[in-house]
Amino acid sequence: MAAKNTSEDVRGAGDELHQRSGGDSPPLTTAHGVPVEDDQNSLRAGDRGPTLLEDAHFREKIFHFDHERIPERVVHARGYGAHGVFEAYESLADITRASVFAQAGKKTEVFVRFSTVAGNLGSFDLARDVRGFATKFYTDEGNWDLVGNNIPVFFIQDALKFPDLVHSVKEEPDRGFPQAQSAHDTFWDFASLMPESTHMTLWQMSDRAIPRSFRTMQGFGVHTFRFVTAEGKSSFVKFHWTPLQGMQSVVWDEAVKINGADPDFHRRDLYDAIESGDFPQWELGVQVFDDDFADSFDFDVLDATKIIPEEVLPVRPIGRMTLDRTVTNVFAETEQVAFMTQNVPPGIDFSDDPLLQGRNFSYLDTQLKRLGSTNFSQLPVNAPRCPVAHFQRDGHMQTSLQPGRATYEPNSFSGAERGPREAGAEGHVPVPERVEGTTRRIRSESFADHYSQARQFWVSQTPVEQDHIVAAYVFELGKCEVEAIRSRMVANLRNVDEELAGRVAKGLALDLPEASPAAVETRTDLDPSPALSILANAPETFAGRKLGLLLGEGADADTVAALETSVTDAGGMVEVIAIAVGGTTLSDGRRCPADQAIAGAPSVLYDAVAIIAGEAGGAALADEPAARDFVTDAFTHFKVIGLGGATSTLVAAAGLDGKVDADDAVLTVSGADDAQTFITRCAGPRHWDRAITA
Ligand code: HDD
16 A cells, blocks of 8 residues: 655654644645645655656746745845834924925834845855945835945945955955955955055944944945925935944954854844844934035045044934834845835935946846846835836736826826826926036046045044954955055055054064055044044943853852843843753752853853852863853953852863953852842943953
8 A cells, every 4th residue: 555654744743833833824725826735745656656747736846946046136145134113303394305304203114124245145244344234214205225334435436346346355256265254365456456445444444344233333324415305405415323222343253253153143133132122223313514515525525435524514313213023034025125226205316426326327237137027116025105106017027906098108098097197396306406527537636535534534443443453454464365465455554544554564574565655645634533433432231232141050049030130120131051951950949941052152142241150060161161162252352251159160261260350340240239230330341451361
């Protein structure tokens, strides 16, 4: 008799998950809705005979699977998205007619996708890289896509150079590596030959490029845009997103280790925060200015390699965005979302920034390439939430039942036969601009100063941040095999700051090269901009942060409970770690389950750590290499550490004997008062003054 694999065979006995999944679930069907009899065995002639062509279910299932993948984004391939809402603080009718800012309290649905730039879809989250920060506002006058980054300047001034930039940073084509990294010859070859990139590389080598979380990074529209009123009066505008969680980054050694321990660190973090109800928020701010300001400002406002310092032109907060819903399906939403800089509603317009102009041309092509149909705007994540009516018809995957008899305009039909009414002044009116000039391939002289703002960024950093920038240049250039490339980059850095160039050269053991010729002499009279430092603006809060609580057998139950309460009261999260994921027994005999086993939970995954153990538990932790690394890494990464109970054996085994006693950020935690003091200290900065010796 023919044997048949049944669903019961596959599930096995006692599989609760599967037993639960029956009940109300709909029947399994084909894509065309026909109920399926058997999803374990294909249709064959005889017990051991060939599979039959008439097995339509098999054919459809394999056909669909074979076509599951679409081309990944050529840049920003790896991203993570979420839904939310934007709420305006006040009416901006005096500067823009954009409906999203029409009145105080006005709410607009948004979708945000954060991303890294260089890595492929399956790369890791903590690459040293720029982060994309793209927001789709579903306004009631059409979608507005603010497709920005977490860094307010860009590598190049002219969109013509974008393919070169991207080719240089992507994996090298003759070997297919390195992935998701700028630390290789071709990137630095390009950057060093393009002095206009220098300012951006300062930001990229800073801690901005290794954020702790998507939730703790700023966002910028980068370009100068325009606001336009109902009367047609226009002003220039630059957009800024400020995280209400505060800014925070990790240190490089942490980033490297996080990539191994949890390549999905940033996406998991965003998912967990939203799912737990801790909704991240950003404030949208604008720098609004007129032609007079633009004419008198030190640099060209059309040059995307320049900022307008906040101290020169303050940022005005105009609304707040809250991300409060994770996606239902990552492919359908995060992968298929199509951002396009050219999507602007009435009240928002472009400037002549050549990078922006090029982007406006590029994004439509890429969506057709990726999504395969001109009707990609009908996908739920891309579809405007306002009425859509036009005479564009048909095409692949048309899902809209477009009514009407006339598919052209002008037409003289009326009512249901007519289609949309005539276009008019209610629509998006481009700012009238008088343009004249001789057609030439040229870069304006006003774009020529490539170093002054790079220097301004450098002198605006705290000494700790400057150390990180130097270390990053040394690391990245150290990965270049060609010495001439290292040398050329240091020659450029001499135009930024002699100390910076000297320290990088020293780190590379490189003879200091001559400074490269500069088109314009570097200005040293630009005041530092404190707003450019992350550390100088760090918030004093543990809200949204995570404590790694490593427990050994016999850990004091009261201290554990007090720590959990203090963290929760501060708005933070706790993850309990033990040698085994089954957990550990506390001093009161209670079994405390663990969220993580120590082997999978290094301290790099946490903002601060505490270790609590009884006598036997402390000794067992000391024997565990992962537990020793847990402590050493937390110490080396300048983190606040809490120690409770019998942890001295572990501390000694971690090589930190003698070091922790005099350390201001290693605190003894025993009981409720200590727990509170410890969490209060965790809200402060890392212990940057900690003396780390190899
Ligand atoms: Fe771009 C994607 C941001 C310059 C061409 N870009 C893309 C995304 C972000 C940015 C955040 C990902 C959107 C998403 O999550 O789907 N790009 C920027 C910023 C730039 C910039 C801030 C400079 C200020 N980009 C730029 C130029 C060009 C492009 C100069 C081409 C001329 N960008 C693209 C693209 C992408 C893209 C190839 C790839 C996938 C996509 O568009 O949807 O068209």
